[in-house]
Amino acid sequence: MKDIQTTQETEMANAIRALAMDAVQRANSGHPGMPMGMADVATVLFNRFISIDPSAPKWPDRDRFVLSAGHGSMLLYAIHHLLGYADMDMDQLRNFRQLGSRTAGHPEYGHADGIEVTTGPLGQGIATSVGMALAEKMKNARYSDDNVNHFTYVIAGDGCLMEGISHEAIDLAGHLGLGKLVVMWDDNAITIDGDTNLSTSTDQQARFAAAGWHVSACDGHDMEAIADAIAAARHDPRPSLIACRTIIGFGAPNKQGCHDVHGAPLGDAEIAAARKQLNWAYEPFEIPQQTYDAWRAIAARGAAKRAEWEKRISAEFQAAEDCDTSALPAAIEAFKRQLSQDKPKVATRKASQMALEVVNATLPFTVGGSADLTGSNLTKSSEMQSVTPQDFSGDYIHYGIREHGMAAAMNGIALHGGLKPYGGTFMAFADYCRPAIRLSALMGVPVTYVMTHDSIDLGEDGPTHQPDEHLASLRAIPNLLVMRPTDAVETAEAWEIAMMSEDKPVMIVSSRQNLPLQRVDHVAENLSARGAYLLRDPAQRDVTLIATGSEVEIAMVAADQLEAEGIKAAVVSAPCFELFDAQDQAYRNAILGTAPRVGCEAAIRQGWDLFLDRQDGFVGMKGFGASAPAPALYEHFGITAQAIVNQAKSRI
């Protein structure tokens, strides 16, 4: 019995190897080494453990499988083909890495069913999986084993474990005790430059153990040893690392075990030799029926499990999975009406917390957090409870001083479904989590980033902590909405936009200092959704002043000064460049007018060409900030109403 199973599993694994080497060869591009090296581990994992149903790829209680070493994408595509995912036919494998195929060079979320996350930038997969495993724990605490009870499995390479983000991820997972997270490390001792001993001497098992993980090692080409290790990992209450000792490019007799096999086609001769070595008698892209049958038995097992699950799930769980936000607009409108009466003069970070009281009371599925700046980011609303290793029923995560790990974990929580994450840090530290923010945008995952202390208004902490080029660099990321509200009303509108977003991340940037309410007359419409709109609209215009966030106040003062001199100035508040850019030409023309323009933002000018031509004026920053109280900095850098007035007058 054991022998038969082993033989069948070897065939199943060799099918992965053959498809990987053939697809890479045909594309003349790609990475055969990892899929061939990890084929045995992946086969045992899928054959004996994983519960997924290719006919229902979004089944909420499926096991999650994350290929953190995304360059080994052919491992995933081969498995999906063999399992019978409807959108992964053989033509997709033949068109590996070609324009328009689902089989991109690295797995791209949304390109094909079953791709749980975009991986490729190393370390992102393992860090995202921590968010998935955390979401599983949180939903399990809310809805019981009957509804939510599954594992998150990760295949990670040496690169994933060398990247800094892995440290943030494994520490957070170890602290929280995410016992249903199982990481299989492709321990092949090879990186692109050569042997791993060129650049690392770390004892990874000891490292993970130091972070509170269960660790083990196995021969990654011994099916029973692999199975034993996974079974033990599933059983242990801690997250688990399995060091799978593998030979990169296993099966290619002349190239295996060498770094040349990592990222280049094997070549026809070596592929022929590998076919011989593996006793694989089939043509390229040919899979024998018995191998298909073996893989499809896994799919059938998953479908049966899903059918059982469908019978036992609760109505409460089903209703919650949708993240229904339909009640939010009315709640935000009521809140805006109240604000227009109360006219609070508060920092927009405080306004954000006020909006969160409404948001979190209306939407039970939000998950807040901060990278250890809760009291500064004001991300915790009054009813929120912290998640602890002992109790996952809370809704607030102390991510620690781990901006990158936080952002990736939020991606994982959002991808998992049924929860809507947001998290905060100082805006200057957006740089620390930029790779994960980019992945939110590339995947179109509606994560909300709360970035406070959004300019030199941060003050005394100085230029390392003051955003300057950050607005430009973040607006540069495609498919990311950067909202910079000017007052409590715009902040509430930003939160509405963020929570209603289904296909893009939103970043809400906010001030440290108090700002007066500009939107004193209640308007039901979410004006911020237009990106920019007229806050002050004189019958005739001599000049148009355009500002964002804290600088709108300055522009309004400048407009008053100009008015006193008989110059009519319109003032445009522009909380979101991307949304303004999406408006039709007529709207944009109406807002911008034909008079000379002056922009104002306590940041560099880059990106303002959406509003300004080269001859238009701009009052902002030209270089890094400095350490001093904020009012002194505004004066020092000349971001003043008088500067706007001067620039306006010189252009009329």
Place this chain on the structure above:
Amino acid sequence: MKDIQTTQETEMANAIRALAMDAVQRANSGHPGMPMGMADVATVLFNRFISIDPSAPKWPDRDRFVLSAGHGSMLLYAIHHLLGYADMDMDQLRNFRQLGSRTAGHPEYGHADGIEVTTGPLGQGIATSVGMALAEKMKNARYSDDNVNHFTYVIAGDGCLMEGISHEAIDLAGHLGLGKLVVMWDDNAITIDGDTNLSTSTDQQARFAAAGWHVSACDGHDMEAIADAIAAARHDPRPSLIACRTIIGFGAPNKQGCHDVHGAPLGDAEIAAARKQLNWAYEPFEIPQQTYDAWRAIAARGAAKRAEWEKRISAEFQAAEDCDTSALPAAIEAFKRQLSQDKPKVATRKASQMALEVVNATLPFTVGGSADLTGSNLTKSSEMQSVTPQDFSGDYIHYGIREHGMAAAMNGIALHGGLKPYGGTFMAFADYCRPAIRLSALMGVPVTYVMTHDSIDLGEDGPTHQPDEHLASLRAIPNLLVMRPTDAVETAEAWEIAMMSEDKPVMIVSSRQNLPLQRVDHVAENLSARGAYLLRDPAQRDVTLIATGSEVEIAMVAADQLEAEGIKAAVVSAPCFELFDAQDQAYRNAILGTAPRVGCEAAIRQGWDLFLDRQDGFVGMKGFGASAPAPALYEHFGITAQAIVNQAKSRI
């Protein structure tokens, strides 16, 4: 004897505490907790071990002291004042965090003598110190103990150790066995949000041990225990971590040990109570003479050590310290002349390697490296030898898959002096090291970043690996030169600019694919230093085409097509926006002309307002790339000569 010393050291430490709490109180802003908590450790370190000479703050063989937990800046400023640094008089401490003072909120390199590195963004200090310790090893291997033989000491906080960059740093240091690196961890169990157990359970000593470090722990308020731990650390051949068990805000009787003391003034009442508790009878900003005397004995010891060193150093070492680049321009000019004859059609990453053959043969102090992409970045020239844990005489670093650690280490190597580092990765992964790149720019450290595969020309690896918004986001960083050469000549010029730079980092971005030589006629002048120049200059212009890097070839083809239709097109090659922006108005006007303009770059338009108004044309990217062979992608995204022709014709 022991008691007297202890008493004196306690007084010395209390002087730090008093200055820290008084300066923070006066500024009404800052972080008293860390300086008060670590005052004893810092006092023992300086009093018994550190060799520095405040009268010669740039003494090459001084011990380096890095305050990685930069928010505790008053620790550093207080020590520098007490030691007698000439530029750190009491008025500087009184003006802590005020505009124009040397005492910025976080230590800023260049603001005052003895500040070895800008810290504040957490983890950067420890990662930079790895580069410093590595530079020490490399220079020691070249010039012997007589010339180079010193320690690098770091004070790091919990935040430094939670950030991912710390993982990259400690693994690299452990692998290389940087035994003269000693990290004192302020193990106070407190972060901003509260107790560290809110977010971490990592056994830091076990973690560092797993990375090959020597580890120990001590009571951070027991002078002898601290001294014993530092002595053992200095003796051990591995890098050392000392877990210093401290009480944050030590001495403030009602607040110490609590997270409230981390980042806010203590208040007058608590300061008075602390004075009592510490038996510190002096007024704010008053230091008794015997305490000054004790601190200045450290300075005198350092000055004597330096005097001894001055007597024994070699002429060879002295000559090398300057990093004399004066021979480079002639070498580059000769190389350019050769290129104009050979007319190589090579990828600019290959051209970069060709230029490096010249650079590295001319400048013996360059230190190359790559984040595990040596064969792709082509950063290793033919004569380079890899640095290994056994042999530091080489000049090439295998940084591992650690872009962030690499960038910070390069900052450290450059700051150390006497060596000129460059290092490579794929340009898309500039995001992974962005915080350290920003620090290079903020400090004005002339590090060279080699970023290859600079657009969709990367091809099949897909959008995660393709730069798109990266040119914009990197050009946004103040004081960073981003060079995007179009051919081998411009690449050689970029390397000249990078190597001659003394006050800013330079990033050289380069193509994966082959590009023809555009600069076919030899010009001695470094035209790239103008930022942009006319590559094709018809007697009269109907349109001006502006392009960078690989798209210059496309613009030249478009100009030919336009010419065939009787339209005169000038072509501007614009390898560096920042340098063009620095030219005078007359030059810029002459280059840009008055005809309509079309820009072309395989990236987003943001940042092109330096050249274009809103009505001008742009051929580039609007969103993320895709996975396919590069030629298919250029067609797919419409970055073609025909697109330029169409945009040009529609504007004439």
